[in-house]
Amino acid sequence: MNVCVIGTGYVGLVSGVCFSDIGNRVTCVDLDENKINNLNNGIVPIYEPGLKELVIKNTNEERLFFTTDLKAGMDDADIIIIAVGTPEKESGEADLRFVEAVAKSIGENLSDYKVIVTKSTVPVGTNRRVKSIISEYCGHEDFDVASNPEFLREGSAIYDTMNMERAIIGVESQKAGDLLTKLHEPFDTTVMVTDIETAEMIKYASNAFLATKISFINEIANICEKLNANVMDVAKGMGLDDRIGEKFLSAGIGYGGSCFPKDTKALIQISGEVEHDFSLLKSVIEVNNKQQQRLIEKALNRFDRLEGKNVALLGLAFKPNTDDMREAASIVISEELVKHGANIKGFDPIAKDTAKKVLPSEVMIAESIDEAIQDADIIMILTDWQEIKDLDLNKVAALPGKPVIFDGRNCFSLDYVGQFDLEYHSIGRPSLVE
Ligand SMILES: NC(=O)c1ccc[n+]([C@@H]2O[C@H](COP(=O)([O-])OP(=O)(O)OC[C@H]3O[C@@H](n4cnc5c(N)ncnc54)[C@H](O)[C@@H]3O)[C@@H](O)[C@H]2O)c1
Numbered sequence: 001m002n003v004c005v006i007g008t009g010y011v012g013l014v015s016g017v018c019f020s021d022i023g024n025r026v027t028c029v030d031l032d033e034n035k036i037n038n039l040n041n042g043i044v045p046i047y048e049p050g051l052k053e054l055v056i057k058n059t060n061e062e063r064l065f066f067t068t069d070l071k072a073g074m075d076d077a078d079i080i081i082i083a084v085g086t087p088e089k090e091s092g093e094a095d096l097r098f099v100e101a102v103a104k105s106i107g108e109n110l111s112d113y114k115v116i117v118t119k120s121t122v123p124v125g126t127n128r129r130v131k132s133i134i135s136e137y138c139g140h141e142d143f144d145v146a147s148n149p150e151f152l153r154e155g156s157a158i159y160d161t162m163n164m165e166r167a168i169i170g171v172e173s174q175k176a177g178d179l180l181t182k183l184h185e186p187f188d189t190t191v192m193v194t195d196i197e198t199a200e201m202i203k204y205a206s207n208a209f210l211a212t213k214i215s216f217i218n219e220i221a222n223i224c225e226k227l228n229a230n231v232m233d234v235a236k237g238m239g240l241d242d243r244i245g246e247k248f249l250s251a252g253i254g255y256g257g258s259c260f261p262k263d264t265k266a267l268i269q270i271s272g273e274v275e276h277d278f279s280l281l282k283s284v285i286e287v288n289n290k291q292q293q294r295l296i297e298k299a300l301n302r303f304d305r306l307e308g309k310n311v312a313l314l315g316l317a318f319k320p321n322t323d324d325m326r327e328a329a330s331i332v333i334s335e336e337l338v339k340h341g342a343n344i345k346g347f348d349p350i351a352k353d354t355a356k357k358v359l360p361s362e363v364m365i366a367e368s369i370d371e372a373i374q375d376a377d378i379i380m381i382l383t384d385w386q387e388i389k390d391l392d393l394n395k396v397a398a399l400p401g402k403p404v405i406f407d408g409r410n411c412f413s414l415d416y417v418g419q420f421d422l423e424y425h426s427i428g429r430p431s432l433v434e
Helices: 010-021 033-040 051-060 070-075 097-109 126-138 157-162 174-187 196-227 231-239 260-273 279-291 294-303 329-339 352-358 369-373 393-397
Strands: 002-006 025-029 064-067 079-082 115-118 144-147 166-170 190-194 310-314 343-347 378-381 404-407
Touching: 002 010, 002 070, 010 025, 010 051, 010 064, 010 079, 010 157, 025 070, 033 064, 051 064, 051 157, 064 070, 070 097, 079 097, 079 174, 097 115, 097 126, 115 126, 115 174, 126 144, 126 196, 144 174, 144 196, 166 174, 166 196, 174 190, 190 196, 196 231, 196 260, 196 279, 260 279, 294 329, 294 378, 294 404, 310 329, 310 369, 329 343, 343 369
Parallel strands: 002 025, 002 079, 025 064, 079 115, 115 144, 166 190, 310 343, 310 378, 378 404
Antiparallel strands: 144 166
């Protein structure tokens, strides 16, 4: 099949690459000339395990192409996938500017039948709007629209796409449903065909539910701290019940990233528009906002003042295996530390360059963990990268400043930390004080 993917970001690039790898001819289109030139030279703009290799392989085998020319990209396509960003407006609502602009451009260039699929996360009703924009600009209705929400996780996006647990396809015609089912056949996955509104809602409901699990376990963690219980064991015990499941029950400093924060707020807006007050989800967001401040609270309880303290922030990306820092806890935490007058050195194995752009200018970015912690009074662990989980605590215990560790991701077992002469505070577990 010939596929055109519009928007070559985390979702568009990964989807385009994977669709080409299973044998389709894929053209990825983006407005960003620099990005497209780089991709044409094998330079991948984002860090995602396995992505670069697949870009090079499929480009060399002439199944994968990159262009800024939308018309050229869509002319031979059977399927056009919209994968542009849907950021959050100030009001929390999803900003559909990019989706609508793409719909207009598709309409201006659409001559024969194609299925136009929205992969971007969009509020219920958006695909109908996309349909009306396209037909307004092309002057006919010889096309179908479909919703195919994306569930990949940054950091394991290639794996998640190649091994997708389900493909949700929202359509209003059998022809579009059959074509999209065929596109997904090589993934050997469960294909669920629904109406368009249901597919759009499945995406928001899924993300809202996962965010709810995280805020739930974080609230349990905060109670565990007061009762001397261990939240990791509580979560393990809960997860043994397969009605609950063990996943997404890791207590920490809350969720971030490009999806959960904006999608939960957008769902509250969507509910508000139909006069439903989604109070549960409002609490989930409130809990998460507070949770991102937990390490600061703990440090203030321990030290009273953070002015002049040397703080090492380990892990700056919103989660491991990505360089994405959208809504990362490191942003809120470093802004707060700057307000308190702390001296901050941050380290991340991959997101250093992004960090230099998005963190306050007062944050120094270290080249290694050793450089970040060498004169630290406080170490805050914000992302559970493997390199950080492998940190040699012997080395930390031997540092002149005897830094106190505040672990926001529960990277170490208490038994392990207990072997060292260290003060250690984590989330939802008793503190270890020398
Ligand atoms: N990132 C994720 O983990 C993830 C997971 C599931 C769903 N989603 C959803 O997928 C969508 C895309 O997210 P992302 O993280 O890939 O976004 P992104 O910001 O990384 O990429 C969007 C790309 O679209 C391009 N673009 C914008 N307008 C364009 C136009 N008119 N023509 C061509 N290209 C254009 C931009 O230049 C950019 O490269 C969002 O709706 C998001 O909510 C994201």
